[in-house]
Amino acid sequence: MKQVRGLLLPARIIISVHLLVCMLSCGQLFASPQVKPGDFTFDVIPETFELNLYYGGIPEKAGNPLAPMRVANLKKTTDLVSWLYPDLLVSVSIVKKENYLDINIRSEGAGKFVWPRVHAESYMLPLWEGKYIPAKDNYWKSFLKNQSLDYPGSFSMGFFALNKAKYSIVYVLKNVFNSDLHFDVSPDISFSFSHQFPSINPDKTYGFRIYVTPTDPLAVSTVYKNYIREKNRFETLEEKAAKNPNVRKLYGAPHIYFWPHGLISEKNIHWKQLQASSPAKEKFFSWLIQSLKDNEENDAANAFSQVWVECKKQTPINDYQKRIILEALNKALRTKELYNPDVFGPLPGTAPANHLSEQQLYVRNKLLLKKGLGEIIDNPVDWGKESVSLMHDMYQSGIKKAWIGLSDWADGLKNPLLVEEANKLGYLIGPYDSYHSIHQKEDREWRTCWFPDSSLYDNASVTNASGKKTGGFIGVGRQLNPTLAFPSVKQRVAAILSDSIPYNSWFVDCDATGEVFDDYSPDHITTKEEDFKARLQRMEYIGNEVAMVVGSEGGNDFAGKSLAFAQGLEMPVLFWGDPDLRQNKNSPYYVGSYWGQAGKIPSIYTKVIPIKELYEKIYVDPAYSLPLFRLVYNDAVITTAHWENGSLKLKDEVGTRMLSEILYNTPPLYHIDQAEWKLNKTQIIRHIKVWSPLHEKAVTLPMSAFNILSDDRQVQQTVFGNKIKVTVNFSHQDALSGTDLIRARSAVIDDGFKKVNYTVK
Secondary structure, X not given: OOOOOOOOOOOOEEEEEEEEEEEOOOOOOOOOOEEEEEEEEEEEEOOOOXXXXXXXXXXXXXXXXXXXXOOEEEEEOOOEEEEEEOOOOEXXXXXXXXXXXXXXEEEOOOOEEEEEEEEOOEEEEOEOOOEEEEOOOHHHHHHHOOOEEEHHHHEOOOEEXXXXXXXXXXXXXXXXXXXXXXXXXXXOOXXXXXXXXXXXXXXXXXXXXXXXXXXXXXXXXXXXXXHHHHOOOOOOHHHHHHHOHHHHHHOOOOEEEEXXXXXXXXXXXOHHHHHOOOOOOHHHHHHHHHHHHHOOOHHHHHHHHHHHHHHOOOOOOOHHHHHHHHHHHHHHOOOOOOOOHHHHOOOOOOOOHHHOOHHHHHHHHHHHHHXXXXXXXXXXXXXXXXXXXHHHHHHHOOOOOOEEEEOOOHHHHHOHHHHHHHHHOOOEEEEEEEOOEEOOOOOOOOHHHOOOOOOHHXXXXXXXXXXXXXXXXXXXXXXXXXXXXXXXXXXXXXXXXXXXXXXXXXXXXXXXXXXXXXXXXXXXXXXXXXXXXXXXXXXXXXXXHOOOEEEEEEOOHHHOOOOOEEEEOOOOOOOOOOHHHHOOOOOOOOOOOOOOOOOOOOHHHHOOEXXXXXXXXXXXXXXXXXXXXXXXXXXXXEEEOOXXXXXXXEOOOHHHHHHHHHHHOOOOEEEEOHHHHHHHHHHHHHHHHHHHHHHHHHOOOOEEEEEEOOOOOOEEEEEEOOOEEEEEEOOOOOEEEOOEEEOOOEEEEEOOOOEEEEEOO
C-alpha cells in the first residue's frame, strides 16, 4: 500500500510508521483475524501536542490541540521526536515502532498533565464488559456529563478506541494508575486523559502505544490481547486448571449465593414441647438471655426475652415469635462463653473458648444447646439438613455444575455436611471474604472487617494526601493497606480451614475492582501499583498455596492471571450517585438493604425493581453493549454479574439478560434459599439447561468474532473458536440471518453438529 505523508507545516513533525493492521477476512464466517500489511504516517505539532495520523490516504486526529505551550529541546531523528515543555515541567518522546507509536510523557517536576484530548464519531470503551458510545447519543451525554472516571476503578482493561470515519485509533495504556478520563458532552461527547504524578511515587512517567485498526471490536481487542500476551499477563483457564483441576468445575456452572439462614430451622424445634417447658427450662432461658447480652447480642436477647414472656401466655406460638426464638438460638451458637457449669453441669471437653477453633466452638455450642433444650430440639446431626436437601434438589433438577458462594464462612463451619455434600455433587463451594476495609471493633454482622491484630487499625490503615484516614466501605471504618495485611490473610485463611472444612473455592471481595489507594502514611508509604500487587499476592496465595479456585469482585484485567472468575463486569452495581437507588426507601427504584430479617435474604439481593430508562440504556440495552472483555479473556477469566445485580433483579430485563448470558457466554448469578428456589426454580432450570452445555464447550475457546447483524443492533452474533456460533435476536420482531430465521427474543446456538433454538419468556 502506498505510503501517505501529510503536508509539511511550520513546527509540524512528520514521521512515517509501517503498521501491521489487523483486518477481518470477509470470505469465511469462521475465519480468524488475519494480518495485512499497511503503511501510515503521523505528524505532531509540539506547541499544542496535536497528533494526526494518516492511513490509506485518510487523515484523522488522534489528539486534539491543547492551548499553545512553549517548547524547548526539540529533537528529531529517523525514528524519534522529543521535546520539553519548560513552563509545565513535562517532557515528551514519540518513537516509531514497527506497528505502533510509542509515546512517553514524563514529569520533570509537574504534578499533573492532561493529554490526550480526543473526539471521535463513537468510542469503544472497556467500561465494565465493554460499551459502544456514539458521540451524539443523548443517553450517554446525560450519563457522562461532567463525569471523571478513575481509570483502573472504572475500566476493565487498559485501552480505549476512537472510531473515526474509516478506521479506529487504539490507545493502549502503559500505566493505568493515577489516571482518569474526564468527559465533556457539549456539543458531542469527547474526553481528556489526565495523569497525576504523586509525590510519593518515584515513577514519573505515563504513556501509550497507539495502533490503527479497522473499526471492529475484534480487531481492537486483538491488538490489546497481543499486548498483554507480550507482557506475560495472559493465562488460559486450561493453563490454570493444569495447576488446579477444580477450575474446570466452573465450566457450565451458574453462580449461586446460597443462604442457609442459620443452622437451626423451624422444623428442628418441637414447638408445643417448648411452650410446655416452663418453668423447667427457665434457668436455661435466663442464662441464654444473659449469654447473648454478654456477647453484645443485645437486640436478640431483648427480643427473645419479650417473646418468651408472651409465649407462656398464649397458644400457639406465632410465626413472628418463632423467628425471634430461632434467631436467638442461632446467635447463641456463636457465643464464645455459652458454657456455664451451673446451667449445664459437667461436660467433657470444656476447654476455654479461646483455645477452640471457630468450628470447634460451634460443635461445643451445639452440644450445649441440645443439653439445655433436651427433647425440645432435634439432635444436632439433623440441624441444617434442609439446606443440604435444597442443594440436592438443585442437582436433581438439572444443575449438575455450580459455584456456591456463602456470605459468611461460618455457614460452612456450622454445617460441614453442607460443604461435604457440595463436594460430592461436584460443585465448587466457598466463602465470601474481604480485606479491603478494617473496623476498630468486632462486628458479628460484618466479620471480614475485624482482625485479631488490633494494631492494624492505626498502624496499617491508609492515609490520603491531605493527611486524613481514608474511610472504609460506605464510610465505615478505614481502608486497610494490603501491603501490611498479608500476615492477617494467612492467619484468617488458616483459622477457617484449621479443622479441614472442604472448601474448594474462595471469593475475595474488592481486590479485582481496581479501587486502589496511594497511602501517604509516613511509616508505610505505598503507591497504587504497590497496593494492587499486594492484592494479587494474597489472591495468588489463596489460589496457589491453599489450592482454592479464586474469584473476586469486578474483574480488572490487571488481576487476570490471579483469578479464575470475577463478579461485576457483566452487570455492575447501578449508579451509586442516584439517591433513588440507595437512600430513598420510598422510591420504586430503591435497590434494598444489606441487612434483612432473620430467615430472609437481605432485600438488596432479591428485591425485584424496575430500572430507569437512562440506566436501562446504559447498563442493559444490547445496542450499546460490546463483548470487549470476552474477546480478550473468554478462555482465560469467567465473568458474571455483581451479586447486588443478580440475573433476576431487574424487572422486565430478565429475558434480555438471559439472552446476553447466552450470547456472551457468561454465567447467570442467583441468590437462593428455600423461598427463592420455590419462586424461581422453573425459570432457573429452563435457562440452565440451555446455557450450561454451551458454556461448558465455549469457555475453553477464544471468542473469535462478534458481528452486528441489524441496523438497530438488536440482532447480534458471537463465534467461539472455529465451530460454535451463537445468534441472538433481542428485538420483539422475527429477523433473518442469512437464510436462518431468528425468532423474536430468541437465540440460535450452532455448535457445528446441531442447532438449538431458545426463546425467552
